[in-house]
Amino acid sequence: MGPFILRRLFFLIFVLFGVSVLIFGILMSFSPERRAAAYITTPQQAKDLPRLVRTYGLDDPFYIQYGRWVGEVAAGNLGWSLVAAQPVWTAFWMYFPVTLELNLYAAPLIIWFGIWLGTRSAIHRDDWFDHLSRVFAIIGWSLPTFLFALVLLMVFYGYFRMFPPGIIGDETALYIMNHPESFSRYTGMVTVDGILNGNWRVALDGLRHLVLPVTTQVIVVVALLMRVMRSGMIEELSKDYVITARAKGADDRTVHLRHARKNALIPVVTVAGQLVAFSMEGSIAVEVVFNRQGMGWWLAESATQLDMPVLMGMCLFMGLVFVITNLVIDILYAAIDPRIRLV
Amino acid sequence: MSADMAGDDRRDGRRETGAGAHPILEAKDLVVNFYTYEGVVKALNGVSLTIPHGITFGLVGESGCGKSVFVRSLMGLVQEPGRIDGGELIFYPGPPSGDGPVQGVDLLRQPESYLQRIRGDRISMIFQEPNAALNPIMTVGEQVAESFLFHRVREMSEKIAADLGAGGGRTTGPVKAVLRVLCGISARNPHARVLRVLNRVPVLKRWRRRLLREALSRSAELLGRLGISNPEEVIRRYPHNLSGGMKHRIVIAMALACKPVLLIADEATSNLDVTIQAQILDLLKGLKETEISSVLLITHDLGVVAETCDRVGVMYAGNVCEIANVGELFRNPRHPYTQALLNAVPKMAQTGPLESIEGTVPNLVDPPPGCRFHPRCPNAGEPCREVFPEMREMGVGHRVACYFPVEDIG
Known part of the structure; x- marks a missing residue:
């Protein structure tokens, strides 16, 4: 397996080269002035536009500009983010933990809930449970995320004052700021840091802010996984080896969980992996509505302001995430299905 | 099909099995329908047969005649949208050596938990596709x-x-x-x-x-x-x-693990090449002597039947049309369908073209009234079109469901 992983990681270089050329090329379709305009904040600076274009070499040929960017990245400099008013690298470590924390709770729930719902509704096919969970799936799938998020926010924050938006409450934030010696920020994730410091007040406050965004994310995303699981399970249950197992005297539990579900998990692993990879990018709607400034929020802001270093950095990040996810998926495949060998 | 027919069957069952032998399974008037969108498929139309203890019973017929549905209903494994709509399946699970008759149970009236205990233990089954029958x-x-x-x-x-x-x-x-x-x-x-x-x-x-x-x-x-x-x-x-032959042995092993009293082989050798088929049949024959008491062999291959079975039932479109001991059936077939089936087997000495049966297997959503074989039958007469012929005894242990059977040459 070692050589397999090394080879896959070697291919990562080509993937990153491919996506960065593509995104860089698309960004080049904006005129040099348009790209330079991102650095201008006052009308007086507008007359500096030609000078800016010249200083940053924005009218150089594509390959020279791309080469310059690659050189900088190789030297460890990802550039300056205008949106964050910080270097891209530093800003990344500010926004990424916010998105990661959300997914830390949402992803296991999505996977567990999706598999459980899909399995049950396949077993009780055309039963009330099946109909109910399918209706639930369709609603979750077709409801606009921002609308659902707003309704949740209105009910649970507006009326009940239970789950506020944001990442952390003001009081807790103040507490952390005033006690730098007793509270160290290991990961940047509020709940995880709270647990690591043994400070339950902080952890619980972080959790309180996570309830609504996690709920939104789970309900919106679980539908896809549940449908893949359901159809996979229905297909497996109709296969001959299930009849063989029944003919041996297997009870329902053994047939469903030991025989059919394990086989049905093979396609589910792919979908679950892709979902997790995608959510690392952050859900824009969830992050904007719940005022959690994470990757999705940063990406959306950067895209509208044409913050090129951020966009390019993000494409490297997503390339990395997808290659690693596919690697993990392949390893899981081989673990579930003995017919697959890693070569 | 009525109750007196079932009674009739039981009497005959005793006679067929010979002195001292018990039946291991009696199917009485078994009706299985599949409720599909195209309509109700009448897959089994009152099947009655008795499998005596200690023999190899062959069940033959073209594909789609209901052989597989019959064995699946024995195992309680008829799948959706199929439903067992009537009849009885009396199974005698006890040891055959005891004194007096063994207590029978009607499998159709047992809870699922009972069937789970019986399946794989007392009755077990070998499937036709070892490739698909094993969990990958x-x-x-x-x-x-x-x-x-x-x-x-x-x-x-x-x-x-x-x-x-x-x-x-x-x-x-x-x-x-x-x-x-x-x-x-x-x-x-x-x-x-x-x-x-x-x-x-x-x-x-x-x-x-x-x-x-x-x-x-x-x-x-x-x-x-x-x-x-x-x-x-x-x-x-x-x-x-594993190789195909190996997989086949594995499937057989799963079925034999608990030494069942009845082993069902559903087209168990149909897709094998001749050498492996011979090996598997030999294996089954050997096991029949030592491990299991009775075998129900489902096949469309009359060669296999002649070689391995003691008694044969012929099925057509959801009905049993003839039951006889194997020698008797091949020598003296009485049902026109059995005769046509035997004629369709290629023979070494054959000179003319191969005979086939005119027409096609009927659509079981809307089967022909009366005897389901009558549209293809050379002997068909007036009653055949109206009422299904009851099983009648024609010779020792030879039962035929036909108004105008082929001439007796035995």
């Missing part, structure tokens, strides 16, 4: 071991308890005592709920592992008896690592 992601050993784990937990726990008592191994002291308690529980009730919980507790899991190890060693021993060399290694492999 479980080792061969695990799959064979399941048969033991479903039906022999009691016996195996007693053995493990005895082994623990005999000493040896790494397990000592309190753990050993606890494991013996667990063995005691499972020997009394293999499906105890307590066990399911305790099996997850780290140290106590060892008990489950021992049970699995015992089942695996039994599986290896069984595979060895079925002529698989190196069974210890084979049980660790996955189905895709």
Whole structure:
């Protein structure tokens, strides 16, 4: 397996080269002035536009500009983010933990809930449970995320004052700021840091802010996984080896969980992996509505302001995430299905 | 089909089986329908037959005649949208050697839990596609071991308890005592709920592992008896690592694990090449002598029937049309369909073109009234079009459902 992983990681270089050329090329379709305009904040600076274009070499040929960017990245400099008013690298470590924390709770729930719902509704096919969970799936799938998020926010924050938006409450934030010696920020994730410091007040406050965004994310995303699981399970249950197992005297539990579900998990692993990879990018709607400034929020802001270093950095990040996810998926495949060998 | 017909059947059943033999299975008037969008498929239209104890019974017919549906209903495995709509299936699970008649049970009126106990233990089944019949992601050993784990937990726990008592191994002291308690529980009730919980507790899991190890060693021993060399290694492999013939033996092993009284082979040799087919048939014949008492062989291959069966039932479009001992059936077929079927078999000395049966198998959503064979039958007369002919005795143990049977030459 070692050589397999090394080879896959070697291919990562080509993937990153491919996506960065593509995104860089698309960004080049904006005129040099348009790209330079991102650095201008006052009308007086507008007359500096030609000078800016010249200083940053924005009218150089594509390959020279791309080469310059690659050189900088190789030297460890990802550039300056205008949106964050910080270097891209530093800003990344500010926004990424916010998105990661959300997914830390949402992803296991999505996977567990999706598999459980899909399995049950396949077993009780055309039963009330099946109909109910399918209706639930369709609603979750077709409801606009921002609308659902707003309704949740209105009910649970507006009326009940239970789950506020944001990442952390003001009081807790103040507490952390005033006690730098007793509270160290290991990961940047509020709940995880709270647990690591043994400070339950902080952890619980972080959790309180996570309830609504996690709920939104789970309900919106679980539908896809549940449908893949359901159809996979229905297909497996109709296969001959299930009849063989029944003919041996297997009870329902053994047939469903030991025989059919394990086989049905093979396609589910792919979908679950892709979902997790995608959510690392952050859900824009969830992050904007719940005022959690994470990757999705940063990406959306950067895209509208044409913050090129951020966009390019993000494409490297997503390339990395997808290659690693596919690697993990392949390893899981081989673990579930003995017919697959890693070569 | 009426009650008096069923009574008739039972009387004949006694006579057919000969002196001293009990029936192992009696199907009476079995009706199975499939409720599809195209309409109700009348797959079994009142099938009655008796399988005597200790013989190989062949069931032949073209594809789609209901052979497979019949055996699936024996196992209680008729799948959606199929439904057993009537009849009785009396099974005699007890040992045949006892004094007096064995108590029969109507399988159609038993709860699922009873069927689960019977399946794989008293009645088991070999499937036609070993490739599809094996779970691709479980080792061969695990799959064979399941048969033991479903039906022999009691016996195996007693053995493990005895082994623990005999000493040896790494397990000592309190753990050993606890494991013996667990063995005691499972020997009394293999499906105890307590066990399911305790099996997850780290140290106590060892008990489950021992049970699995015992089942695996039994599986290896069984595979060895079925002529698989190196069974210890084979049980660790996955189905895709094995040849077709091997997989077939594995499927047979799963069915034989608990020494069933009735083994059903559903087209078990149909897709094999001739040499492997001969091997498997020899194996089944040998096992018939030693391990199992009765075999129900489903096939469309009359050669296989002639070679292996003692008694044969011929099915057409959801009905049994003729039942006879094998020699009698081949020498003196009385039902026009049986005769046509036999004529369709190519013969060495044949000079003219191969005979076939005119027309096609009827659509079972809307089968022909009366005798379902009448549109294709050369002898068909007036009554054939209206009322299905009752089974009638024509010769010793020779029963035919036909108004105008082929001339008796016996």
